[in-house]
Amino acid sequence: MPQHLIRKLEQFACLAPADKRALEDAAARKVRLFGPHQDIIGEGDEPEHVNLILEGWACRYKQLEDGRRQIISFFLPGDLCDPHVFVLREMDHSIGTITPVRLAEIHRDQILHVTEEHPRITQALWWEMLVTAAIQREWTVNLGQRTGRERIGHLLCELFIRLRGVGLTEGDSCLLPVTQVDLGDATGLSNVHVNRVLQELRASGLIVLRGKRLTIPDLEALQRVALFNLNYLHLYREGPDFDANGSDQPLA
Amino acid sequence: MPQHLIRKLEQFACLAPADKRALEDAAARKVRLFGPHQDIIGEGDEPEHVNLILEGWACRYKQLEDGRRQIISFFLPGDLCDPHVFVLREMDHSIGTITPVRLAEIHRDQILHVTEEHPRITQALWWEMLVTAAIQREWTVNLGQRTGRERIGHLLCELFIRLRGVGLTEGDSCLLPVTQVDLGDATGLSNVHVNRVLQELRASGLIVLRGKRLTIPDLEALQRVALFNLNYLHLYREGPDFDANGSDQPLA
DNA sequence: GACTGGCATTCACGTGTGTGAAATTCTGGT
């Protein structure tokens, strides 16, 4: 059941019971399990369906010839891996799991069907696509301009807020099932430096990180340190009276 | 006239004369001129239409509170600035010119109209959107993993190949109307270091850069140095027999 | 033809972050 997706989309749009049923139906057809550190789809493969993360963490990544690896984005429960990939012939990057993952494979026809019948879902999926793009842009800023400490802080803020959006936080803490190497691959820092930065953030009381549990006692303080501006996540909610004006349009 | 857009889209899809006329028509309604270093739309503004760059260079950028500035992407002639922005309430970044720019403001209704009537254009615009996203991902890799020299080299390769795609190269050279500061803002390097790297690339004969003209005597050599892999631009062409199967779908 | 302002270039110096490796702590499996 795609509760997380539904919950995420409801941050933006008001979904009717029928909309939710349609999503549940689409996500129930084919469920697959992956172990940790396994590829879901590799560079060069031809994508055949959309993957919806039901449980666990995954990431998009790209590996250079000499082994350097960049994590391009994280997939959390409720995230869709490219609701439109089939337009392109082959993947230009890989998607792999971090933790064990349960995901739903959604066939393109189902997507088409659901979006044709449910304009509110179409609208919400557009929103999710555009926010995904905005996140990617923010990562560009993160890697290009922020210092190590800011980068890590920013990433932690983003992950926490995204998890909160799908109901996976408890108060001011959440699970963070990634290694410091992963954090380094995502922020362009060496694992050694990630460690240094984490120590520092801990020492200044901005985060508590023990095992796989992250606690952010004062989110606003961390946001300030990381120059984190919420804008780019576009978390405003259309009212219940929301009229998806023109939401059945093909390209917008 | 949006020759550049048409030329770009034709790298992917085969457009019929009627398709081209529709694009020309949509781009002819409202043309605006901007000087260099002017904002086309700022962070926080509500976008009202899609902008199509007809002539000149622009960029997406984001400025941090303390003044640091990251160029998030470059817009070249033929590029569309967000064919779908109106789903989001407000801009989370700015778009500004680099050189003087001539652009066409396309109203959302026109986009809807064109895509409804012309499935091949819809398909091609999807392709252009996805390639734009792929470019953004590659920038993430660039900033996160590559060294200064590789970053600059990679950026120059990308710009050259994109310009070639819209017919704005002459042999092995093209115009590069950006300052070294701009290059730094795009690659996350200081202007001083950009200068160092450019000297080095010049010294090793990989580029010739005089005034605003860039020449790449041996593109493959530069690609090798920059770990540039063409994949992500998805420059394969569907045959003329291309059947836009299902290209009228709302979300894919 | 001098003046101006924007760029490019160069310099000296500082530092944030990387490297490689070793030591330590955690974790899960049996």
Next chain:
DNA sequence: ACCAGAATTTCACACACGTGAATGCCAGTC
């Protein structure tokens, strides 16, 4: 309860890259 492998932490040292400022160059402009 123990072990093996992973993950974290620490160390010493190197260097890519940043900083601030000065200099030089060129293209417009009056």
